[in-house]
Amino acid sequence: EKGGWPSFMDKEIHEDPEAVANTLLGRFDAKGDIVLDEVRIEPEVLRSIDRIVVVACGTASYAGLVARYAIEHWVRIPVEVELAHEFRYRDPILTPRTLVVAISQSGETMDTLMAIRHAREQGSRVLAICNTQGASIPRESDAVLYTHAGPEIAVASTKAFVAQIVAAYLLGLYFAQIKGTMFRDEIHHIVQQLRSMPEKIQWVLDTQADTVNRTATHMVNARSFLFLGRHVGYPVALEGALKLKEIAYTFTEGFAAGELKHGPIALVDAGEPVVVIVPSSRGRSTLHNKVVSGIEEVKARGAYTIVVAEEGDPDAERYADAVFWRPVCSTLLSPLVDVVPLQLFAMDMAMLKGYDVDKPRNLAKSVTVE
Ligand code: F6R
Secondary structure, three states, rough: OOOOOOOHHHHHHOOOOHHHHHHHHEOOOOOOOOOOOOOOOHHHHHHHEEEEEEEHHHHHHHHHHHHHHHHHHHHOOOOEEEEEHHHHHOOOOOOEEEEEEEEEEOOOOOOHHHHHHHHHHHHEEEEEEEEEOOHHHHOOEEEEEEEOOOOOOOOOOHHHHHHHHHHHHHHHHHHHHHHOOOOOOHHHHHHHHHHHHHHHHHHHHHHHHHHHHHHHHOOOOEEEEEEEOOOHHHHHHHHHHHHHHEEEEEEEEEHHHHHHHHOOHHHHOOOEEHHHEEOOOOOOOHHHHHHHHHHHHHHHOOOOEEEEEEEOOOOHHHHOEEEEEEEEOOOOOOOOHHHHHHHHHHHHHHOOOOOOOOOOOOOOOOOOOO
């Protein structure tokens, strides 16, 4: 079943490119416009949506956080992302013009299921982004957009995460198309970029795995890791931190790079590993410069810096002890590649420590209790 791979996790990380490609498949008409046939909510209703609330848990919630940057930018409506278990137990403001988007790989997460039941009782429409055909969450939603990552067996979610980002991006672009918040050409251009992502992810798998493995070997005894990122790199940092704690049982914390001086920098001591997601040095250079100054600050305090950066970024070379390179791509699409070395890193760390990467202790693949 593992098809020659040492673990399901290894196999599934190597299926990231396919998960992205398959989730894009069949979502366009001959003119290149987006058609989401499964989203059976009338265009007039979709046009009236003035707010999106994403509900999800764990990795799926990080896919929602990534999508927030893109959807708010493209569609100009507010997107909130809330952990399903927190959402449910307050009194969230929901109207018929709110679209609740539930993201779930398994489609059986009880917390997320309870959140959508609550949303529908309040009169909001619910759209599920789900990887499992016919699961409870899509069954109880008004509409569904399936991710086509294929069955995910390893407990730690990998290929489902990249597929969730793609599905949420398709939804955002579809909204932009029907609300007319972007030019058709702009949408087509982003779709073209999305189509090139499987190849870029493959490049990371082919060329960066050795560096990742060497870095893991070097850091195997580290007791804790800090992960930091800014903008879309922030949820990627959270996801990298979650992967490592969940399968390598290492204490990690992920935070927004801008928070460094508001507290977390106190943790940085000689030898402390800090993983930093560095945005592209082209275009949005203020973002890049701010993150680079964060690296300088932790480096000055003796941190061991592991950096995910764009090929050829001179600052990465200058301040990093180890670099995982990303091929050139637009900022909004960079999470699809940046998470890949972090998935490999967590897996390598767990393997080196002798743990079962597919079945981490205390965890279940789908959490069907509250
Ligand atoms: C992390 C992980 C969990 C799940 C979370 C939601 O690797 O797998 O954090 O992402 O339990 O699960 P689904 O997506 O099935 O609702």
